[in-house]
Amino acid sequence: MSADVVSDLDRFFNANSGRIRDELFQLLRIASVSTRPEHAPDVARAAEWLAGSLRTAGMSVEVHATAGHPIVLGEWRGAPAGAPTVLVYGHYDVQPAEPLGEWDSPPFEPSVRKGRVYARGATDDKGQLFIHVKAIEAWLRTRGALPVNVVFLVEGEEETGSEHLVPFLRQHVERLRCDAVVVSDSAMFAPGLPALLTSLRGMAYFRIAVAGPDTDLHSGSYGGAVVNPVTVLARILASLHDEDGRVAVAGFYDRCREWPAELRQQVAGLPFDEDAFRDEAAVPELGGEAGYSTLERLWMRPACDVHGIIGGYTGAGTKTVLPARASASLSCRLVADQDPAEIDRLFRAHVQRVAPPGVRVRLDLVHASPAWQARLEGPLLAAARRALAATFEREPVLVGEGASIPVIGDFDRIFGAPVLLLGFGLPGENAHGPNEWLDLGNFERGLRTVARLWAELVAGDFPLTGPRSP
Amino acid sequence: MSADVVSDLDRFFNANSGRIRDELFQLLRIASVSTRPEHAPDVARAAEWLAGSLRTAGMSVEVHATAGHPIVLGEWRGAPAGAPTVLVYGHYDVQPAEPLGEWDSPPFEPSVRKGRVYARGATDDKGQLFIHVKAIEAWLRTRGALPVNVVFLVEGEEETGSEHLVPFLRQHVERLRCDAVVVSDSAMFAPGLPALLTSLRGMAYFRIAVAGPDTDLHSGSYGGAVVNPVTVLARILASLHDEDGRVAVAGFYDRCREWPAELRQQVAGLPFDEDAFRDEAAVPELGGEAGYSTLERLWMRPACDVHGIIGGYTGAGTKTVLPARASASLSCRLVADQDPAEIDRLFRAHVQRVAPPGVRVRLDLVHASPAWQARLEGPLLAAARRALAATFEREPVLVGEGASIPVIGDFDRIFGAPVLLLGFGLPGENAHGPNEWLDLGNFERGLRTVARLWAELVAGDFPLTGPRSP
Numbered sequence: 001m002s003a004d005v006v007s008d009l010d011r012f013f014n015a016n017s018g019r020i021r022d023e024l025f026q027l028l029r030i031a032s033v034s035t036r037p038e039h040a041p042d043v044a045r046a047a048e049w050l051a052g053s054l055r056t057a058g059m060s061v062e063v064h065a066t067a068g069h070p071i072v073l074g075e076w077r078g079a080p081a082g083a084p085t086v087l088v089y090g091h092y093d094v095q096p097a098e099p100l101g102e103w104d105s106p107p108f109e110p111s112v113r114k115g116r117v118y119a120r121g122a123t124d125d126k127g128q129l130f131i132h133v134k135a136i137e138a139w140l141r142t143r144g145a146l147p148v149n150v151v152f153l154v155e156g157e158e159e160t161g162s163e164h165l166v167p168f169l170r171q172h173v174e175r176l177r178c179d180a181v182v183v184s185d186s187a188m189f190a191p192g193l194p195a196l197l198t199s200l201r202g203m204a205y206f207r208i209a210v211a212g213p214d215t216d217l218h219s220g221s222y223g224g225a226v227v228n229p230v231t232v233l234a235r236i237l238a239s240l241h242d243e244d245g246r247v248a249v250a251g252f253y254d255r256c257r258e259w260p261a262e263l264r265q266q267v268a269g270l271p272f273d274e275d276a277f278r279d280e281a282a283v284p285e286l287g288g289e290a291g292y293s294t295l296e297r298l299w300m301r302p303a304c305d306v307h308g309i310i311g312g313y314t315g316a317g318t319k320t321v322l323p324a325r326a327s328a329s330l331s332c333r334l335v336a337d338q339d340p341a342e343i344d345r346l347f348r349a350h351v352q353r354v355a356p357p358g359v360r361v362r363l364d365l366v367h368a369s370p371a372w373q374a375r376l377e378g379p380l381l382a383a384a385r386r387a388l389a390a391t392f393e394r395e396p397v398l399v400g401e402g403a404s405i406p407v408i409g410d411f412d413r414i415f416g417a418p419v420l421l422l423g424f425g426l427p428g429e430n431a432h433g434p435n436e437w438l439d440l441g442n443f444e445r446g447l448r449t450v451a452r453l454w455a456e457l458v459a460g461d462f463p464l465t466g467p468r469s470p
Numbered sequence: 471m472s473a474d475v476v477s478d479l480d481r482f483f484n485a486n487s488g489r490i491r492d493e494l495f496q497l498l499r500i501a502s503v504s505t506r507p508e509h510a511p512d513v514a515r516a517a518e519w520l521a522g523s524l525r526t527a528g529m530s531v532e533v534h535a536t537a538g539h540p541i542v543l544g545e546w547r548g549a550p551a552g553a554p555t556v557l558v559y560g561h562y563d564v565q566p567a568e569p570l571g572e573w574d575s576p577p578f579e580p581s582v583r584k585g586r587v588y589a590r591g592a593t594d595d596k597g598q599l600f601i602h603v604k605a606i607e608a609w610l611r612t613r614g615a616l617p618v619n620v621v622f623l624v625e626g627e628e629e630t631g632s633e634h635l636v637p638f639l640r641q642h643v644e645r646l647r648c649d650a651v652v653v654s655d656s657a658m659f660a661p662g663l664p665a666l667l668t669s670l671r672g673m674a675y676f677r678i679a680v681a682g683p684d685t686d687l688h689s690g691s692y693g694g695a696v697v698n699p700v701t702v703l704a705r706i707l708a709s710l711h712d713e714d715g716r717v718a719v720a721g722f723y724d725r726c727r728e729w730p731a732e733l734r735q736q737v738a739g740l741p742f743d744e745d746a747f748r749d750e751a752a753v754p755e756l757g758g759e760a761g762y763s764t765l766e767r768l769w770m771r772p773a774c775d776v777h778g779i780i781g782g783y784t785g786a787g788t789k790t791v792l793p794a795r796a797s798a799s800l801s802c803r804l805v806a807d808q809d810p811a812e813i814d815r816l817f818r819a820h821v822q823r824v825a826p827p828g829v830r831v832r833l834d835l836v837h838a839s840p841a842w843q844a845r846l847e848g849p850l851l852a853a854a855r856r857a858l859a860a861t862f863e864r865e866p867v868l869v870g871e872g873a874s875i876p877v878i879g880d881f882d883r884i885f886g887a888p889v890l891l892l893g894f895g896l897p898g899e900n901a902h903g904p905n906e907w908l909d910l911g912n913f914e915r916g917l918r919t920v921a922r923l924w925a926e927l928v929a930g931d932f933p934l935t936g937p938r939s940p
Binding site for chain 1: 505506507565566568569572630631671673675682683684685686687688689690691692693694695696697698700701703704705707708709710711747751752753754755756757758759764767768771772773774775776777778779780781782783784785786787788789790791792793796798799801803826827828829830836837871872873874897900901902903904905
C-alpha cells in the first residue's frame with residue numbers, strides 16, 4: 001500500500017475526527033431497540049439516518065422495507081475490472097437498555113469518559129459499523145475511488161434473530177454476490193492486541209411456560225395438594241445441568257466438534273488474565289463445565305443460560321399465593337456442528353420427560369442459528385493480518401467468540417464467500433448490559449485499519465476464497 | 471335459648487337485612503391492603519369505619535395506633551355477674567388484589583352475582599368479621615343487653631404477620647383477659663355443612679436472593695464460564711422437594727405431630743369431593759406428598775410453596791443476558807409441633823449446603839408463626855355445635871385448615887383461653903386470589919348463628935375452658 005494513500009487517509013481522519021465523532025453520537029442517540037414494538041419508529045429512523053450517512057460517503061443507497069425492520073443496502077461498484085467485491089455487513093439495531101437504573105449516564109445520550117464513549121450500541125454494533133461507513137468516505141473523498149467494489153448491507157434485526165435478512169440475501173443473491181464478507185461486530189483480544197475471529201457460537205433461544213391453576217390460589221388452602229408451577233419450572237431449569245456444569249439434556253454434546261489441536265494450543269498460549277475476566281464479570285468465582293479452561297468454555301463449548309424468569313407475586317410486601325403460572329426464557333449457545341433443530345428436539349424430549357403431571361408445560365423455540373467456524377487460511381485472512389499489524393503495530397491473534405451473529409454462517413453458505421470478522425471492541429464493554437462503551441482510540445485505529453484493508457485486499461493473492469477449514 | 475329471643479333476633483335481621491348488606495359493602499369498598507405502603511391511608515380508614523360501626527352497635531370503642539396499622543378495640547361489659555367474657559378477634563386488612571386483570575368485577579366495588587358478593591376481603595375477613603358486629607347490634611337493639619361480656623379485637627396486620635398484635639395482647643393482658651376467644655375467619659366444609667375448625671397450619675415465610683455479577687452480562691460473552699444466578703435459584707428451589715413431593719430439607723418433618731386416630735378416621739369419612747376440589751383449583755391433576763390423602767396433605771402435613779420468582783429480563787421480546795441476580799419468596803405451612811425458628815435454621819443450613827460457589831445467596835425469614843391445634847372437647851365447642859346445628863339444621867363436622875391465622879396460638883398461650891374457630895366461608899372462595907366471594911346465604915345464617923352462640927354459651931357448663939387435648 002503506497003505511502004501516499006496512507007498519508008492521504010490519515011490526513012482525512014485527522015482533519016475530520018471531531019465531525020466523525022459527532023456523527024457517531026447522532027447515531028447512538030437513536031434508541032433503535034429492535035425487540036420492542038414501541039421503538040419501531042426509532043429503528044426506522046436509524047435506518048434512514050444510516051442511509052443518509054452512506055449517501056454522504058459516496059455510495060448509492062436503497063432502504064428496503066421488510067415485514068420487520070428495514071434493510072439498508074449501499075453500493076459502490078467503481079473499482080477497476082477484476083477487483084474483488086466485498087460485502088460489509090453490520091446492524092443498526094441495539095439491545096434493550098433496561099435496567100435503566102444501572103446506567104451511570106443515559107443509554108441514548110453518548111457520554112465520553114476516560115477515552116471511552118458510553119451508550120447503548122457503542123460497540124454492538126453502531127460504533128464498529130460506523131467505522132466502515134467512514135473508511136469508505138475517506139477513500140472516496142481523498143482518492144475518488146476505492147480499490148475494491150463495496151456492497152454495504154445493514155440490518156435492523158440482528159438482536160432479534162435476523163429473521164428477514166436471510167430471505168433478503170436469497171432474494172438478491174445475484175446482486176449481492178461477493179468475493180468476501182467483512183464484519184466488525186466483535187472484540188480485540190485485549191487492549192493493544194488485535195484479533196481475528198475464527199468462530200462464533202450459534203443459538204437456540206427458548207421460552208418455557210408452566211401453567212397450573214387458572215388463577216393464583218391461596219397457598220394455605222391449596223399448598224401441599226396442588227402442584228406449584230414455579231417449583232415445576234425450577235425443577236425443569238435445574239434439570240438442565242448436572243453437578244459438573246454440563247448440560248444434562250441427553251444427546252446435547254453428540255455433535256460438538258473438537259477444535260484442531262493447534263488452535264487449542266494457540267488459545268492456551270493467549271495472554272488471558274483469568275482474574276481480570278472474573279473481576280470484569282464482577283463475580284466471586286468463575287464456573288462452568290468441568291474439564292475445560294475458561295476460554296474453551298466460552299469459545300469451544302456450548303452453554304445453556306436462563307435469561308429471565310417470572311412467576312407469581314413479585315410486588316412489594318408478602319403475598320401467600322400458589323401461583324397460576326411461571327415462565328422463563330433461556331438459550332443454548334451452540335458450537336459447530338450442533339444443529340439447532342436437533343437441539344430443539346432434544347430439549348423438547350427432555351422437558352417432556354421431567355415435567356410432572358398436574359401442570360401444563362410448553363416449550364417454544366423462539367429463534368435459532370447454527371454456530372460458525374472460519375476458514376483458518378487464505379488471502380482474506382492474510383490481508384486482514386497485514387492491515388491490523390500495520391495499524392496496531394502488533395500481529396493479530398486468532399480467537400473464538402462466545403456470542404452469536406446469526407447471519408455469518410448464512411453468508412458462507414449462500415455466497416460461498418469467506419467471512420472476515422475484524423473486531424474493534426474490547427472485552428468488558430458490556431455489549432448487552434448497562435454502561436455499554438467503546439474505546440475511542442480503537443475507533444480511530446479501526447478507521448485506519450479498515451481503510452487500509454481495502455488496499456491490502458488487492459495486494460494479495462486471488463481468489464480471496466481460500467481452502468475451507470478444517 | 472328462649473323462643474322469644476330467637477324470634478326477636480330473627481325479626482331484627484329480617485328487618486335490617488338490606489341495611490346490613492349496604493354497610494358490609496361500604497367496608498368492602500375500602501382497599502385496606504396492609505402489605506402495601508401506598509394503601510396505608512385506606513387501612514387507617516377501614517379501622518375508623520369499623521370503630522364507627524362498633525359504636526353504632528352499642529360498644530365502647532378505642533382505636534389504638536401501633537407502629538404499623540391500628541388495632542380496634544370494642545368492649546361491652548354489661549352481662550350479669552358471673553357471665554363469661556368472650557373475646558372476638560378478626561382483621562380488617564386484606565391481601566393485595568393483583569393480578570387485577572383476572573377479576574370479573576373491580577376488587578373494591580362489591581358485585582352481587584348468583585347469591586354471592588364478589589370483592590377483595592368478602593370472605594377474608596371483612597364479611598365474616600362483620601357478622602359479629604351485627605350479631606352484637608342485634609342483641610343490644612332488641613334486648614338491650616348481651617348474655618356475655620364481649621371484647622372485640624380487630625387488627626389490620628393479619629395478612630402481613632400480625633407483628634403488633636401480640637405485643638398489644640401482652641401489654642393489655644389484664645384488660646383483655648377472657649374465658650373464650652371466638653374467630654370467624656375460616657370456611658364451612660361444604661355448602662350446607664357447617665364445620666368447627668380444630669387446626670391451623672403455621673408459617674415460615676422466606677425471601678431468597680441470589681446475586682452473581684454486578685450487572686446483567688452478555689450471555690454470549692460470559693455464558694458457560696460465569697455461574698447463572700437464575701439457574702442457581704432454580705437448583706435451590708428444586709432441591710426443596712424430593713421426587714415424592716416431600717420437603718427434602720433435613721429434619722423438616724422431625725417434630726410433625728400425627729393426628730389422633732379418631733380425628734384421622736373422621737376426616738377420612740368426610741364427604742370430600744376430590745374431583746370438585748381439583749376442578750375448583752382448575753388443575754389437570756392434584757399432587758403433593760406421597761402417602762397422604764388430599765385433606766391430610768392440606769390439614770395434617772406441612773407444605774412448602776414458592777409464591778413468586780423474578781430474575782433477569784422479563785420484558786417483551788428476547789434479550790440474551792446472563793442475569794445479575796434472581797430472587798424468590800416462599801413459605802412453609804407448618805403443623806404442630808414444628809418450630810418456625812428451627813425451620814429457619816434447617817432451611818438456612820440446607821441452602822448453605824446446596825448453594826454453589828460463584829454467587830452470593832441470602833435467605834431471610836420474613837415472618838413466622840407456629841401451627842395451632844384446638845382442644846377437641848369442652849363447653850365452648852359444645853355451645854358452638856348447638857348454635858350451628860340450630861341454624862344450619864345439620865350437625866357440624868370437625869375439620870382442619872391449611873391456612874394460617876398467626877395469632878390464634880398466641881390467644882391460647884397468653885390467656886389460657888380456648889379458641890373457637892367458627893367459619894362461614896366456603897371452599898373455593900378465592901380468599902387470596904382474584905374474584906374472592908362470600909355466599910350471602912351463609913352471611914345471613916352466620917348472623918343468626920353468632921347471635922345464638924352468645925345465649926348457648928351461658929346455657930352450657932362452666933368454666934368454658936375444657937381439658938387441653940390431645
